[in-house]
Amino acid sequence: DGGITQSPKYLFRKEGQNVTLSCEQNLNHDAMYWYRQDPGQGLRLIYYSQIVNDFQKGDIAEGYSVSREKKESFPLTVTSAQKNPTAFYLCASNTGQTSYGYTFGSGTRLTVV
Amino acid sequence: AQSVAQPEDQVNVAEGNPLTVKCTYSVSGNPYLFWYVQYPNRGLQFLLKYITGDNLVKGSYGFEAEFNKSQTSFHLKKPSALVSDSALYFCAVRDGGYQKVTFGTGTKLQVIP
Numbered sequence: 001d002g003g004i005t006q007s008p009k010y011l012f013r014k015e016g017q018n019v020t021l022s023c024e025q026n027l028n029h030d031a032m033y034w035y036r037q038d039p040g041q042g043l044r045l046i047y048y049s050q051i052v053n054d055f056q057k058g059d060i061a062e063g064y065s066v067s068r069e070k071k072e073s074f075p076l077t078v079t080s081a082q083k084n085p086t087a088f089y090l091c092a093s094n095t096g097q098t099s100y101g102y103t104f105g106s107g108t109r110l111t112v113v
Numbered sequence: 114a115q116s117v118a119q120p121e122d123q124v125n126v127a128e129g130n131p132l133t134v135k136c137t138y139s140v141s142g143n144p145y146l147f148w149y150v151q152y153p154n155r156g157l158q159f160l161l162k163y164i165t166g167d168n169l170v171k172g173s174y175g176f177e178a179e180f181n182k183s184q185t186s187f188h189l190k191k192p193s194a195l196v197s198d199s200a201l202y203f204c205a206v207r208d209g210g211y212q213k214v215t216f217g218t219g220t221k222l223q224v225i226p
Contacts, residue, residue: 004156035216040122042203042218043157058213090156099164101147102214104156 002027006091006105012113013078013085021076021108023091029103030096032074036060037088037107046089049074050096078110086112115140117206119217126194127225134189134220136204146187147205147214148178157203163187174198194224 004025013019025032031050035043045058049068063082068074074093078085088109092102116139126132138144145164149157161172168180178189189202204217 006156040218043216045213048213088154092157099145099162101149101159101162102157104149104158106156107154109154 004091004093004103004105006089006108008108009106011108011110013110014113016080018077018079019110021078021089021091021110023074023076023105024072025074025091025093025103025105026072027093027103028071029093030071031094032068033092033102034058034064034066034074034076035090035092037090043090046076085110115206115208115213115215117204117215117217119202119204119220121220122218123221123223125223125225128196129193132189132191132194132198132222132224134202134204134222136187136189136217137185138187138204138206139185140206140208142208144187145207146178146180147207148172148176148187148189149203149205149216150174151201151203151219160189160202194222196224196226198222199224 007022033048034046044060046064047066049055055068065077090107091105094100094102118137147162148160151157161170163170163180171177176191201219203219205214207214
């Protein structure tokens with residue numbers, strides 16, 4: 001079945017450490033997105049990519065970085081510059097057409113220890 | 114700028130009763146509107162969308178939503194609630210000419226047996 005796979009499901013980060021969250025899709029979707037979810041704040045866009053080798057900052061990109069070297073993959077790195085990284089991170093994709101909804105992965109819960 | 118509001122943090126309804134989860138939006142162009150559902154520690158699942166046409170849109174699991182242009186609303190409804198409908202519901206909007214999707218803060222639906 002086609003879908004989006006996020007790994008790991010749970011991740012623990014020490015202060016000052018960079019961590020990378022994986023997102024892989026086999027839907028042949030052009031566009032991919034990273035969202036951060038905090039209680040009571042809904043989903044906030046971190047980065048998005050509409051095509052391979054190109055990506056754009058979202059609303060809260062500071063302290064995060066991404067790459068899009070392959071159509072199927074859109075990893076997110078949470079750097080030590082992100083002061084409050086504890087959150088639930090969601091990856092999504094779609095065809096790139098504005099009338100289509102998103103397909104979401106099952107998320108990664110990141111906790112700073 | 115586009116925005117979406119979900120005025121209720123939580124909605125409680127008795128099993129078998131009709132349910133409504135409210136959503137209002139603001140866009141400069143034609144709105145593309147979406148509803149998603151999220152179960153605990155999971156990603157979001159697409160329920161339904163309004164792009165154009167009939168104001169009453171039918172979606173997955175017996176849900177429907179009514180688009181009201183004059184009131185800029187897109188309320189989610191279901192004639193008879195199930196306990197299994199208990200989850201977090203997100204409304205989302207995209208301006209037809211704008212790539213990014215804006216999500217509401219979510220409404221927790223609790224269906225009481």
